[in-house]
Amino acid sequence: MNSMALRTPYLSKSRLISAWQCPKKLHLEKHHSDLAVITPQMESAFAGGHQVGDVAKELYGTADSVEVAFNFKTMVAETQQLIEGGADFPIFEATFRYENVLVRVDVMIPDGDGWRVIEVKASTSVKDYHVLDCAIQDWVLRNSGINVTSISLAHINNQFVYAGDGNYDGLLLENDLTEEVRTLEPSVVDLVAKARDAVTGPMPDIQVGTHCNKPYDCQFQSHCWPSDTKYPVTGLGGSKAKLGEYVALGCRDILDVDENSITAATQQRIYRVTCKGEPEILDGAREALEALPYPRYYLDFETIGPGVPIWSGTRPYAAIPVQWSCHSEQEGGALHHEEFLDLSGDPPMRALAEKMIACLGDSGPVLMYTSYEKGVIEGLIDRFPDLTEPLQGIVNRLWDLHPVVKENYYHPDMLGSWSIKAVLPTINPEMDYSKLEGIAEGMGASDGFIEAINPDTDMVRKLELEEQLLRYCKFDTEAMVEIVRFLRNS
Numbered sequence: 001m002n003s004m005a006l007r008t009p010y011l012s013k014s015r016l017i018s019a020w021q022c023p024k025k026l027h028l029e030k031h032h033s034d035l036a037v038i039t040p041q042m043e044s045a046f047a048g049g050h051q052v053g054d055v056a057k058e059l060y061g062t063a064d065s066v067e068v069a070f071n072f073k074t075m076v077a078e079t080q081q082l083i084e085g086g087a088d089f090p091i092f093e094a095t096f097r098y099e100n101v102l103v104r105v106d107v108m109i110p111d112g113d114g115w116r117v118i119e120v121k122a123s124t125s126v127k128d129y130h131v132l133d134c135a136i137q138d139w140v141l142r143n144s145g146i147n148v149t150s151i152s153l154a155h156i157n158n159q160f161v162y163a164g165d166g167n168y169d170g171l172l173l174e175n176d177l178t179e180e181v182r183t184l185e186p187s188v189v190d191l192v193a194k195a196r197d198a199v200t201g202p203m204p205d206i207q208v209g210t211h212c213n214k215p216y217d218c219q220f221q222s223h224c225w226p227s228d229t230k231y232p233v234t235g236l237g238g239s240k241a242k243l244g245e246y247v248a249l250g251c252r253d254i255l256d257v258d259e260n261s262i263t264a265a266t267q268q269r270i271y272r273v274t275c276k277g278e279p280e281i282l283d284g285a286r287e288a289l290e291a292l293p294y295p296r297y298y299l300d301f302e303t304i305g306p307g308v309p310i311w312s313g314t315r316p317y318a319a320i321p322v323q324w325s326c327h328s329e330q331e332g333g334a335l336h337h338e339e340f341l342d343l344s345g346d347p348p349m350r351a352l353a354e355k356m357i358a359c360l361g362d363s364g365p366v367l368m369y370t371s372y373e374k375g376v377i378e379g380l381i382d383r384f385p386d387l388t389e390p391l392q393g394i395v396n397r398l399w400d401l402h403p404v405v406k407e408n409y410y411h412p413d414m415l416g417s418w419s420i421k422a423v424l425p426t427i428n429p430e431m432d433y434s435k436l437e438g439i440a441e442g443m444g445a446s447d448g449f450i451e452a453i454n455p456d457t458d459m460v461r462k463l464e465l466e467e468q469l470l471r472y473c474k475f476d477t478e479a480m481v482e483i484v485r486f487l488r489n490s
């Protein structure tokens with residue numbers, strides 16, 4: 001180990017980006033990782049990045065390209081050997097270290113007497129922190145003696161339509177950032193110093209605010225934001241900047257906030273109801289629901305939106321319905337349940353649409369929660385123009401429960417959210433999404449579906465996922481039935 005390695009802590013590119021977002025985040029990552037709360041969304045984003053990386057290897061790879069295996073002890077030396085050995089083929093995950101800043105380069109392609117460098121991201125556009133990411137690489141590589149002829153960011157082209165033939169040529173769009181990156185070199189030097197201070201020094205004194213979710217949702221929010229009171233101030237909702245100001249003033253609970261400082265109508269309502277300590281139920285919901293004819297249908301979809309499309313005719317990140325649940329209710333309250341889920345791995349959209357059309361008949365309101373279902377059905381119309389008439393008929397019967405709930409109901413325990421998951425336990429504590437085993441939220445359902453159709457998933461796991469997916473989607477429509485009954489009887 002050289003003396004520099006002994007004196008200065010090792011920093012990866014992701015740690016530098018953490019320091020750029022918030023030095024306290026980096027300090028906590030290094031010294032208190034046990035305080036992190038990793039959400040399914042964070043895990044899912046990580047997995048998506050891997051899939052895009054695999055496609056990049058296919059697109060940029062040649063018969064003789066090499067990938068440097070992840071191994072702390074060998075990856076820098078292995079890269080050095082390849083370069084010094086005169087490699088004239090693409091290298092993936094080449095690893096360099098300068099002043100103990102370690103970077104792994106997604107793609108390096110020989111370019112005359114130098115190298116063309118490509119960083120691959122699962123994003124659909126170039127963000128400012130991507131440019132910084134490339135600048136960190138450029139700084140380490142050039143100071144390691146590499147002639148970087150250009151540095152580009154390759155991101156997902158959301159207009160790409162997959163032909164279903166395993167060919168992802170066109171999925172990635174390259175942007176040459178060389179010029180911008182070179183102007184950022186002084187910022188990289190400053191950032192490295194800032195990150196070192198965050199790692200070696202005491203916990204940086206940073207207040208919470210908008211940076212807690214930009215560019216990434218920070219994993220330490222439950223530590224930094226107040227969470228140990230009955231109605232944490234974050235439950236007031238609205239802008240994170242404003243909430244951060246309340247926290248800076250010493251407010252931990254909604255009840256600590258000065259009423260006169262609240263200007264937005266929604267926040268005033270949340271404050272008023274929370275102070276009162278009782279739910280607010282207005283007559284508008286009952287009146288609207290009483291006017292709804294029977295039979296009533298309660299519909300919910302689950303969708304997937306992979307960055308690397310799976311089926312022919314689909315685009316990156318487009319929401320593709322793969323499952324639905326429907327409860328139908330007759331006058332008098334009799335319920336009937338139907339559902340659709342196909343885990344064969346074949347495109348399920350056509351059968352999903354046809355079975356939904358058959359299930360929903362041709363009359364009666366179709367209740368959904370938020371306008372998401374409308375967009376999904378309109379997507380099916382685009383995909384299957386021959387089904388336009390019955391699908392448009394369903395769109396015309398859609399009835400969104402969410403705005404009715406939002407306008408007419410608030411319980412202090414909803415903590416500023418009118419999501420179905422926040423509303424349900426306040427009207428029936430027995431029905432709580434957090435009590436569901438395994439899949440308990442939309443992102444989990446999406447990841448669960450993708451895992452279930454993977455040919456490498458064993459049968460036992462697949463059956464377990466099938467049970468969880470069916471249970472979760474059914475729970476969503478049961479929840480709507482429960483909310484409607486509650487509001488009608490209130």
Ligand code: SF4
Nearest residue numbers: 022025212218221224
């Ligand atoms: S929650 Fe906010 S203040 Fe706390 S470490 Fe994360 S970004 Fe920094």
